[in-house]
Amino acid sequence: MGARCSAAAVRWDAGASADVPERGRLVVDAGETSVGIFRIDGALHxxxxxxxxxxxxxxxxxxxxxxxxxLDERRAIIGSAFDETDLNIACPWHGAEYSIRTGRHAGKPAIALRRIPVEEVGGRIYVIA
Ligand code: FES
Structure with a gap:
């Protein structure tokens, strides 16, 4: 449910803080905008x-x-590995990957998702849309 907080923006109650645990996600509707909320190292994105x-x-x-x-000592590629300290999200349609921390495409940083402001107050998460 949303509550008007200014003439231009609406503050939507997205759920409890516990609904987005570390490395978790919550997808909610804020009016006509579907929003995905993620938590990495305690921070919401x-x-x-x-x-x-x-x-x-x-x-x-x-x-x-x-x-x-x-890379080897000559900076030649010798393989690949997962960086468990950072998470990407992969699009279910064609596989494009974006950093959850930045919203930027993994291979083309000029391409990015639209960041949506959120705040966490009193154990609740609010989307500002
Ligand atoms: S819609 Fe094509 S990769 Fe997401």
Whole structure:
């Protein structure tokens, strides 16, 4: 349910803080905008649930550790590995991956998801949309 907090923005009660545990997610409707809320290292990150590629439901995709290339002493690529300290989200439509921390595409940082402001007050999470 939303509550008007200014002439331009509405503050939507998205749920309890416990609904978004560490490395968890919650997808809610804030008016006509679907929003995905994630928690990484305690911080909330929220994005419109709309992939920058073709509008797929990005926030409902698989959450996967970021893949990093392994280099030898000459900086030649010798393999790849998961970076368990960072998470990406993969679009269920065509597989584009975005950093959950930044919203930026994993391979093309100029492409990004639309960040949505959220705040956490008194054990509740609010979307400002
Ligand atoms: S719509 Fe997300 S990768 Fe195409």
């Amino acid at each position: 929220a994005y419109e649930n709309r992939c920058a590629h073709a509008g797929g439901p990005i926030c409902q995709g698989l959450m996967v550790p970021r893949v990093v290339e392994l």
